[in-house]
Structures are given as C-alpha cells and as structure tokens.
Amino acid sequence: MRIENSFIPVDGVGEKTERGLWERGITHWDDFERDAVGGKTGDRIEAFIETGRERLDAGDSRFFDSALPSAHRWRLYENFREEACFFDIETTGLSHANDDVTTVSVHRGGETLTLVADRDPAVGRPLTRDAIREALADAPLLVSFNGRRFDVPFLETAFDLTLDAPHVDLMYPCRRLDLTGGLKAVERDVGVERDRPDLSGYDAVRLWREYERGAEDALETLVSYNREDAVNLRTLAEHVVGALHDRAFGDIE
The missing domain is CATH 3.30.420.10 (Ribonuclease H-like superfamily/Ribonuclease H)
Structure with a gap:
C-alpha cells in the first residue's frame, strides 16, 4: 500500500470512513472528488491531498509519519x-x-x-x-x-x-x-x-x-x-x- 491509497491521515477520517471510500472505488487520491464526502471532512481530505502531493514530491517522510496513526505507519514503506x-x-x-x-x-x-x-x-x-x-x-x-x-x-x-x-x-x-x-x-x-x-x-x-x-x-x-x-x-x-x-x-x- 502506498501513501496515496491512504485517507486515514486526515483529521476526522477513521478506518471505517476510509474503507467506505475504498469500497466506492476511491482507492487512490486521484480518484477523490470533493462531492464524495460532504461537509468539513470532504474539505479536509481535499486539502490534505493537495498538501500531501507537495510533501511526497519533496520526499518529506516526516510529514506523513506525524500524520499517520501509529498503527498504520507501515504504509510509509512502499513510498x-x-x-x-x-x-x-x-x-x-x-x-x-x-x-x-x-x-x-x-x-x-x-x-x-x-x-x-x-x-x-x-x-x-x-x-x-x-x-x-x-x-x-x-x-x-x-x-x-x-x-x-x-x-x-x-x-x-x-x-x-x-x-x-x-x-x-x-x-x-x-x-x-x-x-x-x-x-x-x-x-x-x-x-x-x-x-x-x-x-x-x-x-x-x-x-x-x-x-x-x-x-x-x-x-x-x-x-x-x-x-x-x-x-x-x-x-x-x-x-x-x-x-x-x-x-x-x-x-x-
């Protein structure tokens, strides 16, 4: 799994919400559209993806290390x-x-x-x-x-x-x-x-x-x-x- 498959670093997104997105075919940041999740959560996901792309391009592993829940930091590995x-x-x-x-x-x-x-x-x-x-x-x-x-x-x-x-x-x-x-x-x-x-x-x-x-x-x-x-x-x-x-x-x- 790559970081780009992850939505769980976003505040307010837990495992259940993330899996719900995956089950709807939104398994990658590229698949996300603002109307996929309503309210402030959708805004936060959209903002995180924008920042996340910049941080990945910069090779900033520390950004994602702090954003991912500790039980999911294994997702850093692929990137x-x-x-x-x-x-x-x-x-x-x-x-x-x-x-x-x-x-x-x-x-x-x-x-x-x-x-x-x-x-x-x-x-x-x-x-x-x-x-x-x-x-x-x-x-x-x-x-x-x-x-x-x-x-x-x-x-x-x-x-x-x-x-x-x-x-x-x-x-x-x-x-x-x-x-x-x-x-x-x-x-x-x-x-x-x-x-x-x-x-x-x-x-x-x-x-x-x-x-x-x-x-x-x-x-x-x-x-x-x-x-x-x-x-x-x-x-x-x-x-x-x-x-x-x-x-x-x-x-x-």
Whole structure:
C-alpha cells in the first residue's frame, strides 16, 4: 500500500470512513472528488491531498509519519523503500545503560555496511559516532525489528545520538499478522532462510567475547550474523507490508 491509497491521515477520517471510500472505488487520491464526502471532512481530505502531493514530491517522510496513526505507519514503506535504512545491532547484554554495542549493520540501497567496536577491526569499519551518523544520513525511513525499544536506545545512549527519523519497527506490524516472538522465529514462520540458523543473540555475545580473547574467526562469524539480520529485514518488510495491504483492501478490486 502506498501513501496515496491512504485517507486515514486526515483529521476526522477513521478506518471505517476510509474503507467506505475504498469500497466506492476511491482507492487512490486521484480518484477523490470533493462531492464524495460532504461537509468539513470532504474539505479536509481535499486539502490534505493537495498538501500531501507537495510533501511526497519533496520526499518529506516526516510529514506523513506525524500524520499517520501509529498503527498504520507501515504504509510509509512502499513510498520510501528504496532509500530506507534497514539496521540491526549486536551488544554485550540487554541494558543500554550498562552494556556496549559491538556491531551495527545497515542495509541501504542494496549495500550492507557493518561497523565494529574496534579501532582496527579485522572485518568491517570502526564503530564511531560519526560513522553511525554517516550510515544513517538523510534516511527518510528506518526499518528495524524491536528497534524502538532496543537498538535505538542503545545507540542514542552509547554514542550521544538522536535518531528521530521516521521508523517502522516491524515487530508491531508483525503482531497484527499474529507473527510473534523474536526476529528469528518470525523469519521461520514466513520462510526466510539463514546461512546459520543455529546462531542467536546469545551467540552474538559469546562470539564477541571470543574475539576479545583473540579469535579473529569469531568476529567474522559475528559480522556475518549481524549483516544477515539487517539484510533479512528488507525481505521481512516486503512480506509484512504486502500481507497488511491484502488484509486492508480485502476483496476490494
């Protein structure tokens, strides 16, 4: 689903009103005519479409991020997918106040970058504040799995950053599809394959400790694991957004 299919960002338009428009064949902004909805609601829809076209042309994802209800922010994905940053981190534990970030992988535009918490890592690039900022620079959309509660607080605390770009945390739209559990469990449920399905977040901690003790191959395995997390987020996003589109439109042509 694209933003142009959406009327729900308009004040006074809920899911019921939006679906009513779709069922009448008004499934895109191009299909809307002022007399389709009476009163002030019709005026607001018309005004939103006019502004929305300008904001889309400007690539202003923040405008739509603030306009869409939180449960529907997955609709940002189709419009901003090509420039989106799919990102994942590994850490030494679960506390963003006490533990450290070890690797950060960002998949963007078909390329995957991994940053490693070492001045001269055997693989990847050094993990610094500037490197993170550069990797996420001007991203119209961040995509993660449980990133709002885990990855973002870790990065903001560890590197004194503010990551406030529009963010689709796939954990929540997955739950709307009854896909629960961690990323690996959800991947299995939707058929996403991994090179090392035996590895988990606990192994990521173990591998880093082994690397600190001098095992260079442990870092290679950790980086490969972290990169696969980031790359697989795109595959998962395609599945989830497609499924939610089908659910929203149902039997509407």
